[in-house]
Amino acid sequence: EPEVTQTPSHQVTQMGQEVILRCVPISNHLYFYWYRQILGQKVEFLVSFYNNEISEKSEIFDDQFSVERPDGSNFTLKIRSTKLEDSAMYFCASRREPTYNEQFFGPGTRLTVL
Protein backbone atom coordinates (compact mmCIF):
# COMPACT_ATOMS: atom_id res chain seq x y z
CA GLU A 1 0.00 0.00 0.00
CA PRO A 2 1.43 3.41 -0.92
CA GLU A 3 2.53 5.57 1.97
CA VAL A 4 3.97 8.97 2.74
CA THR A 5 7.61 8.81 3.78
CA GLN A 6 9.68 11.38 5.67
CA THR A 7 13.39 11.83 6.28
CA PRO A 8 15.15 12.11 8.59
CA SER A 9 13.22 10.52 11.43
CA HIS A 10 15.10 12.64 13.94
CA GLN A 11 17.06 15.85 13.38
CA VAL A 12 19.09 17.62 16.03
CA THR A 13 20.32 21.13 15.27
CA GLN A 14 21.76 24.17 16.94
CA MET A 15 19.67 27.29 17.36
CA GLY A 16 20.07 29.60 14.38
CA GLN A 17 20.88 26.82 11.93
CA GLU A 18 18.87 26.03 8.83
CA VAL A 19 17.12 22.69 8.52
CA ILE A 20 15.36 20.99 5.65
CA LEU A 21 12.78 18.33 6.32
CA ARG A 22 11.94 16.03 3.47
CA CYS A 23 8.80 14.21 2.46
CA VAL A 24 7.82 11.95 -0.39
CA PRO A 25 4.02 12.10 -0.78
CA ILE A 26 1.94 9.35 -2.33
CA SER A 27 2.60 9.43 -6.05
CA ASN A 28 -0.85 10.27 -7.45
CA HIS A 29 -1.65 12.84 -4.78
CA LEU A 30 -1.89 16.48 -5.71
CA TYR A 31 -2.25 18.31 -2.39
CA PHE A 32 0.51 18.43 0.17
CA TYR A 33 0.63 19.63 3.74
CA TRP A 34 2.94 20.24 6.65
CA TYR A 35 1.83 20.07 10.28
CA ARG A 36 3.68 20.26 13.53
CA GLN A 37 3.01 18.85 16.97
CA ILE A 38 4.83 20.27 19.95
CA LEU A 39 5.22 17.63 22.64
CA GLY A 40 1.97 17.19 24.54
CA GLN A 41 0.07 19.65 22.35
CA LYS A 42 -2.33 19.57 19.42
CA VAL A 43 -1.40 18.87 15.85
CA GLU A 44 -1.22 22.28 14.16
CA PHE A 45 -1.62 23.10 10.50
CA LEU A 46 1.32 24.93 8.95
CA VAL A 47 0.84 25.07 5.19
CA SER A 48 -0.86 23.50 2.21
CA PHE A 49 0.62 23.31 -1.27
CA TYR A 50 -0.95 22.67 -4.65
CA ASN A 51 0.15 23.17 -8.22
CA ASN A 52 3.58 24.35 -7.11
CA GLU A 53 2.38 27.09 -4.86
CA ILE A 54 1.19 27.66 -1.34
CA SER A 55 -2.60 27.54 -1.21
CA GLU A 56 -3.02 28.29 2.47
CA LYS A 57 -0.83 28.90 5.49
CA SER A 58 -1.32 29.45 9.18
CA GLU A 59 -0.04 32.29 11.33
CA ILE A 60 2.72 29.94 12.52
CA PHE A 61 4.15 29.76 8.98
CA ASP A 62 6.11 33.01 9.02
CA ASP A 63 9.05 34.17 6.90
CA GLN A 64 11.36 31.66 8.60
CA PHE A 65 9.51 28.82 6.90
CA SER A 66 9.38 27.88 3.26
CA VAL A 67 8.19 24.91 1.24
CA GLU A 68 9.26 23.57 -2.08
CA ARG A 69 8.58 20.73 -4.46
CA PRO A 70 11.99 20.56 -6.11
CA ASP A 71 11.14 17.61 -8.34
CA GLY A 72 8.22 15.31 -9.12
CA SER A 73 8.45 13.36 -5.89
CA ASN A 74 9.91 15.36 -2.99
CA PHE A 75 8.20 17.99 -0.86
CA THR A 76 10.39 19.92 1.56
CA LEU A 77 9.96 22.20 4.54
CA LYS A 78 12.83 24.59 5.26
CA ILE A 79 13.30 26.46 8.50
CA ARG A 80 15.86 29.19 7.89
CA SER A 81 17.03 30.05 11.38
CA THR A 82 15.76 27.60 13.95
CA LYS A 83 14.60 28.67 17.39
CA LEU A 84 14.22 26.60 20.53
CA GLU A 85 10.44 26.76 20.14
CA ASP A 86 10.66 25.08 16.73
CA SER A 87 11.38 21.82 18.53
CA ALA A 88 8.46 19.59 17.60
CA MET A 89 7.34 16.65 15.53
CA TYR A 90 6.76 17.71 11.92
CA PHE A 91 4.31 15.71 9.85
CA CYS A 92 3.89 15.74 6.11
CA ALA A 93 0.56 14.70 4.60
CA SER A 94 -0.92 14.33 1.15
CA ARG A 95 -4.27 13.73 -0.45
CA ARG A 96 -5.65 13.40 -3.94
CA GLU A 97 -8.33 16.03 -3.65
CA PRO A 98 -8.95 18.52 -0.85
CA THR A 99 -12.47 17.84 0.28
CA TYR A 100 -13.45 14.33 -0.72
CA ASN A 101 -10.41 12.28 0.11
CA GLU A 102 -8.56 11.34 3.24
CA GLN A 103 -5.28 12.89 4.19
CA PHE A 104 -2.47 10.38 4.60
CA PHE A 105 0.27 11.23 7.02
CA GLY A 106 3.93 10.35 7.12
CA PRO A 107 5.62 9.02 10.26
CA GLY A 108 7.03 12.43 11.15
CA THR A 109 10.41 14.04 11.75
CA ARG A 110 11.31 14.86 15.31
CA LEU A 111 13.19 18.17 15.29
CA THR A 112 15.22 19.05 18.37
CA VAL A 113 16.73 22.53 18.53
CA LEU A 114 19.47 22.98 21.12
Next chain:
Amino acid sequence: KQEVTQIPAALSVPEGENLVLNCSFTDSAIYNLQWFRQDPGKGLTSLLLIQSSQREQTSGRLNASLDKSSGRSTLYIAASQPGDSATYLCATNSGGYQKVTFGTGTKLQVIP
Protein backbone atom coordinates in the same frame (compact mmCIF):
# COMPACT_ATOMS: atom_id res chain seq x y z
CA LYS B 1 -11.96 30.43 13.75
CA GLN B 2 -12.67 26.73 14.06
CA GLU B 3 -12.15 25.19 17.50
CA VAL B 4 -12.26 21.41 17.91
CA THR B 5 -12.59 19.82 21.33
CA GLN B 6 -12.52 16.20 22.37
CA ILE B 7 -13.95 14.79 25.55
CA PRO B 8 -12.81 12.95 27.55
CA ALA B 9 -9.10 13.73 27.40
CA ALA B 10 -8.33 10.23 28.66
CA LEU B 11 -10.31 7.05 29.00
CA SER B 12 -9.49 3.67 30.49
CA VAL B 13 -11.76 0.69 29.83
CA PRO B 14 -11.59 -3.08 30.29
CA GLU B 15 -11.12 -5.22 27.22
CA GLY B 16 -14.34 -6.10 25.43
CA GLU B 17 -16.20 -2.97 26.37
CA ASN B 18 -17.93 -0.80 23.76
CA LEU B 19 -16.99 2.85 23.99
CA VAL B 20 -17.74 6.26 22.51
CA LEU B 21 -15.32 9.10 21.90
CA ASN B 22 -16.67 12.58 21.39
CA CYS B 23 -15.60 15.43 19.14
CA SER B 24 -17.21 18.87 19.00
CA PHE B 25 -16.50 21.77 16.67
CA THR B 26 -17.60 25.39 16.70
CA ASP B 27 -17.97 26.09 12.98
CA SER B 28 -20.52 23.77 11.40
CA ALA B 29 -19.56 24.82 7.87
CA ILE B 30 -17.22 21.87 7.41
CA TYR B 31 -16.43 19.94 4.24
CA ASN B 32 -15.59 16.74 6.09
CA LEU B 33 -14.40 15.32 9.37
CA GLN B 34 -11.66 12.73 9.73
CA TRP B 35 -10.81 10.46 12.66
CA PHE B 36 -7.21 9.43 13.23
CA ARG B 37 -5.32 7.22 15.58
CA GLN B 38 -1.87 8.20 16.89
CA ASP B 39 0.41 5.75 18.65
CA PRO B 40 3.10 7.18 20.98
CA GLY B 41 5.90 8.85 19.05
CA LYS B 42 4.32 7.88 15.75
CA GLY B 43 2.45 9.45 12.88
CA LEU B 44 -1.29 9.62 12.34
CA THR B 45 -3.26 6.74 10.87
CA SER B 46 -6.50 7.63 9.15
CA LEU B 47 -9.47 5.66 10.48
CA LEU B 48 -12.58 7.16 8.90
CA LEU B 49 -13.56 10.16 6.80
CA ILE B 50 -17.12 11.49 6.90
CA GLN B 51 -18.24 13.95 4.25
CA SER B 52 -20.44 16.84 5.33
CA SER B 53 -23.39 15.28 3.50
CA GLN B 54 -23.02 11.96 5.33
CA ARG B 55 -24.34 10.94 8.73
CA GLU B 56 -22.01 8.06 9.45
CA GLN B 57 -19.21 5.83 8.24
CA THR B 58 -18.25 2.34 9.33
CA SER B 59 -15.04 0.39 9.14
CA GLY B 60 -14.85 -2.93 10.96
CA ARG B 61 -15.43 -2.34 14.67
CA LEU B 62 -15.42 1.43 14.18
CA ASN B 63 -18.42 3.61 13.49
CA ALA B 64 -18.24 7.37 13.20
CA SER B 65 -21.27 9.64 13.14
CA LEU B 66 -21.60 13.28 12.23
CA ASP B 67 -24.20 15.84 13.26
CA LYS B 68 -23.18 19.06 11.57
CA SER B 69 -26.00 21.15 12.95
CA SER B 70 -24.98 20.47 16.52
CA GLY B 71 -21.26 20.50 15.76
CA ARG B 72 -20.63 16.98 16.96
CA SER B 73 -19.09 13.73 15.87
CA THR B 74 -18.71 10.49 17.76
CA LEU B 75 -16.44 7.52 17.23
CA TYR B 76 -17.89 4.26 18.46
CA ILE B 77 -15.50 1.37 19.07
CA ALA B 78 -17.10 -2.02 19.54
CA ALA B 79 -15.59 -4.84 21.57
CA SER B 80 -12.43 -2.91 22.46
CA GLN B 81 -9.06 -4.68 22.42
CA PRO B 82 -5.70 -3.82 24.04
CA GLY B 83 -4.40 -3.06 20.55
CA ASP B 84 -6.90 -0.20 20.35
CA SER B 85 -4.89 1.67 22.99
CA ALA B 86 -3.76 4.93 21.38
CA THR B 87 -4.68 8.59 21.14
CA TYR B 88 -7.66 9.27 18.91
CA LEU B 89 -7.87 12.58 17.08
CA CYS B 90 -10.65 14.16 15.10
CA ALA B 91 -10.00 16.84 12.51
CA THR B 92 -12.29 19.08 10.48
CA ASN B 93 -11.73 20.46 7.02
CA SER B 94 -13.39 23.86 6.95
CA GLY B 95 -12.99 27.53 6.21
CA GLY B 96 -10.32 27.73 3.55
CA TYR B 97 -10.91 24.22 2.29
CA GLN B 98 -7.30 23.29 2.54
CA LYS B 99 -7.03 23.96 6.24
CA VAL B 100 -7.50 21.15 8.71
CA THR B 101 -8.10 21.80 12.40
CA PHE B 102 -7.30 19.05 14.87
CA GLY B 103 -8.93 18.31 18.17
CA THR B 104 -7.16 17.91 21.46
CA GLY B 105 -7.32 14.11 21.35
CA THR B 106 -8.61 11.34 23.61
CA LYS B 107 -6.01 8.98 25.04
CA LEU B 108 -7.55 5.53 25.23
CA GLN B 109 -6.22 2.67 27.31
CA VAL B 110 -7.83 -0.75 26.98
CA ILE B 111 -6.92 -2.97 29.90
CA PRO B 112 -6.58 -6.70 29.23
